[in-house]
Amino acid sequence: MVAVPTATATVVDILSTLISIPSVNPMGQNVDGPIYFEGRLSDWLVRFFRSIGAKHERIEVAPGRDNIVARFDSPGSDVTILLDAHQDTVPVDGMTIAPFKPEIANGRITGRGSCDVKGGMAAMLFAFRRLIQEQPTRAASVVLSCTCDEESTTTGIADLISYWRDQERGKSKLLAHPPDVAVIAEPTLLDVVVAHRGVTRFRIRTAGRACHSSDPTQGINAIYRMARVATVLQEYARLLPSTVEPHPLCGGATLSVGRIQGGTSVNIVPDECVIEVDRRVIPGEDHEMVKADIRRYLADRLDFDIQYEPPWIESPALTDADNTQLAAAVLSCIERVDEGHSAIGVPYGTHASRTCAAGVPSVVFGPGSIDQAHTKDEFLEIDQLEKAAEVYFQVCASAHTWK
Numbered sequence: 001m002v003a004v005p006t007a008t009a010t011v012v013d014i015l016s017t018l019i020s021i022p023s024v025n026p027m028g029q030n031v032d033g034p035i036y037f038e039g040r041l042s043d044w045l046v047r048f049f050r051s052i053g054a055k056h057e058r059i060e061v062a063p064g065r066d067n068i069v070a071r072f073d074s075p076g077s078d079v080t081i082l083l084d085a086h087q088d089t090v091p092v093d094g095m096t097i098a099p100f101k102p103e104i105a106n107g108r109i110t111g112r113g114s115c116d117v118k119g120g121m122a123a124m125l126f127a128f129r130r131l132i133q134e135q136p137t138r139a140a141s142v143v144l145s146c147t148c149d150e151e152s153t154t155t156g157i158a159d160l161i162s163y164w165r166d167q168e169r170g171k172s173k174l175l176a177h178p179p180d181v182a183v184i185a186e187p188t189l190l191d192v193v194v195a196h197r198g199v200t201r202f203r204i205r206t207a208g209r210a211c212h213s214s215d216p217t218q219g220i221n222a223i224y225r226m227a228r229v230a231t232v233l234q235e236y237a238r239l240l241p242s243t244v245e246p247h248p249l250c251g252g253a254t255l256s257v258g259r260i261q262g263g264t265s266v267n268i269v270p271d272e273c274v275i276e277v278d279r280r281v282i283p284g285e286d287h288e289m290v291k292a293d294i295r296r297y298l299a300d301r302l303d304f305d306i307q308y309e310p311p312w313i314e315s316p317a318l319t320d321a322d323n324t325q326l327a328a329a330v331l332s333c334i335e336r337v338d339e340g341h342s343a344i345g346v347p348y349g350t351h352a353s354r355t356c357a358a359g360v361p362s363v364v365f366g367p368g369s370i371d372q373a374h375t376k377d378e379f380l381e382i383d384q385l386e387k388a389a390e391v392y393f394q395v396c397a398s399a400h401t402w403k
Contacts, residue, residue, distance in 0.1 A: 015122035019111035025088040038087040082179035085121035086150030089113040116373035120185025120366035127392035140399035187368035195345035198317035205307040210271040219269035226273035249345025283319040333394040
């Protein structure tokens with residue numbers, strides 16, 4: 001059992017502990033073992049919140065996968081801020097450093113999740129503990145959520161939103177009503193992300209007829225058919241910049257084919273082939289219209305039927321239409337700690353689009369660079385970590401000045 005840091009532990013101490021607790025998302029693979037899933041980290045988070053006297057809940061999302069929710073109530077404010085950081089990390093295959101043995105050198109801390117996003121979580125935990133210790137008189141009430149399964153199918157944030165959307169189920173007492181605003185932890189180099197792209201991911205199947213490869217004319221090769229599908233999709237992706245106007249902050253819509261699988265043996269003409277498609281949507285695009293457009297484009301150019309599976313993930317884009325006031329408030333807090341930051345857009349997705357779509361103005365802020373997320377030598381600059389912890393605290397402690 002990993003010990004909970006003492007009441008005087010630094011934010012670096014907290015991050016070191018988080019890195020040392022594996023919480024690898026298996027990303028849909030049928031794997032098992034001590035490094036997978038968030039259970040051990042959830043256990044530690046419960047002990048952490050208990051140790052600082054915070055009200056907290058552990059809510060099952062799926063077997064062995066839980067959201068942890070803690071709350072700080074402030075009598076001096078009618079504002080509630082949601083801080084959210086995900087517990088899971090991507091796998092560790094191919095890493096060139098010890099993934100779960102944090103090392104500190106040259107102003108950096110290394111390890112899986114150091115940047116994405118245990119650094120942001122550590123900074124939030126440090127700021128949350130400070131709120132409870134110092135009890136600032138005019139601070140906002142704060143809900144800190146540590147969600148599961150961000151890296152794969154985003155079931156954790158979907159469940160979290162249901163706590164206030166579906167109050168009759170009563171899954172949460174600490175988040176039974178919507179927060180006023182949300183700040184989501186992701187590596188942003190201490191800038192404030194106000195817009196980002198969303199994504200829809202789905203599978204396309206082509207069917208054929210199997211036969212012995214000694215006479216392939218007796219069959220229909222599903223891989224050959226899929227090759228034509230992929231070629232048409234490549235053409236479609238090339239045309240997207242001229243058909244969908246880019247967003248001024250987060251760029252244009254994109255499409256890519258990221259995975260292909262087909263056939264059972266080299267001496268059998270394959271009767272099925274499957275690809276996985278990644279379509280990035282920008283603010284203002286509708287998922288249903290996007291999928292319908294792809295179907296029409298393919299249907300007009302192919303002379304055989306293809307099958308579409310329902311998307312396994314549909315994450316909306318984050319729009320900058322309703323978070324201007326929140327972004328300005330967060331930037332004001334950042335300027336007290338570190339100058340030269342701004343509101344930006346990014347091409348990747350975050351939980352902020354889900355909370356925004358649920359009616360909560362949301363921004364993304366955290367330490368580290370997205371360029372270090374998911375890398376073989378993942379690290380975080382300690383200076384950024386410490387500044388982020390201060391900013392999170394200031395955002396929560398000064399909410400009375402901007403609401």
